[in-house]
Amino acid sequence: MARRALRKVDPTLDLTRRLYTLEQLPKPLDAEQLFGRRAPLEVEMGSGKGLFISRAAAERPEHDFLGVEIAKKYAAHCAAGIARAGLTSAAMVSGDGLRLFHEFLPTAGVAAVHVYFPDPWWKKRHRKRRVMNEAFLADVERVLAPGGSLHFWTDVEEYFQTTLELMAGVARGLEGPLPVAELAPEHDLDYRTHFERRKRKDELPIFRSEFRRRS
Ligand SMILES: C[S@@+](CC[C@H](N)C(=O)[O-])C[C@H]1O[C@@H](n2cnc3c(N)ncnc32)[C@H](O)[C@@H]1O
Numbered sequence: 001m002a003r004r005a006l007r008k009v010d011p012t013l014d015l016t017r018r019l020y021t022l023e024q025l026p027k028p029l030d031a032e033q034l035f036g037r038r039a040p041l042e043v044e045m046g047s048g049k050g051l052f053i054s055r056a057a058a059e060r061p062e063h064d065f066l067g068v069e070i071a072k073k074y075a076a077h078c079a080a081g082i083a084r085a086g087l088t089s090a091a092m093v094s095g096d097g098l099r100l101f102h103e104f105l106p107t108a109g110v111a112a113v114h115v116y117f118p119d120p121w122w123k124k125r126h127r128k129r130r131v132m133n134e135a136f137l138a139d140v141e142r143v144l145a146p147g148g149s150l151h152f153w154t155d156v157e158e159y160f161q162t163t164l165e166l167m168a169g170v171a172r173g174l175e176g177p178l179p180v181a182e183l184a185p186e187h188d189l190d191y192r193t194h195f196e197r198r199k200r201k202d203e204l205p206i207f208r209s210e211f212r213r214r215s
Contacts, residue, residue: 019079040111050078057090068097117195144213160207176211
């Protein structure tokens with residue numbers, strides 16, 4: 001993905017407890033230890049510049065939020081945003097989210113999974129790199145608690161349809177896609193992520209879906 005240079009993270013900002021590498025995390029991950037309390041945990045795969053994680057944590061202080069971002073600079077940028085906002089209920093993992101889900105997140109330990117505008121990998125031969133793949137969806141199904149939700153949004157219709165078809169086959173424990181009327185934006189500023197803002201500005205369609213983990 002083409003990216004503009006990010007602002008340098010202020011070196012005086014304390015990112016302790018806001019930024020972790022996979023190597024620093026316990027297996028299985030213990031969210032209570034990470035956040036110092038027992039609260040529903042929401043996990044975002046591929047946080048990009050971190051708009052969702054900071055906003056959602058500010059809006060839902062009764063939940064904890066863990067973002068994972070494979071690009072180190074972006075993970076640090078997200079963590080800096082969280083730290084600057086003084087949010088203690090959110091943290092970032094710098095590393096491969098596929099590994100976080102497969103090796104670290106405990107079974108039925110997550111209240112919501114968010115995947116917004118994952119890299120489309122347009123070329124057919126690169127599609128195996130997409131994160132919404134069979135193994136990841138099986139992990140999402142495993143880590144979600146009964147009643148927990150998966151939010152998957154993209155502007156790539158083909159990726160959207162392929163994923164929905166894949167889910168019908170491999171993630172039968174996830175009910176959906178649920179009716180989307182209530183997912184439509186209400187005003188110009190209610191975008192969840194940086195990419196959503198950009199796509200809406202360009203007046204591109206956005207495909208939104210939500211699934212719920214069956215009990
Ligand atoms: C197209 S961007 C979207 C960012 C953000 N979700 C948004 O909507 O603005 C996709 C992000 O996913 C990250 N990513 C790709 N593969 C990943 C993986 N395996 N684990 C964690 N992050 C990943 C990329 O580095 C990139 O920041």
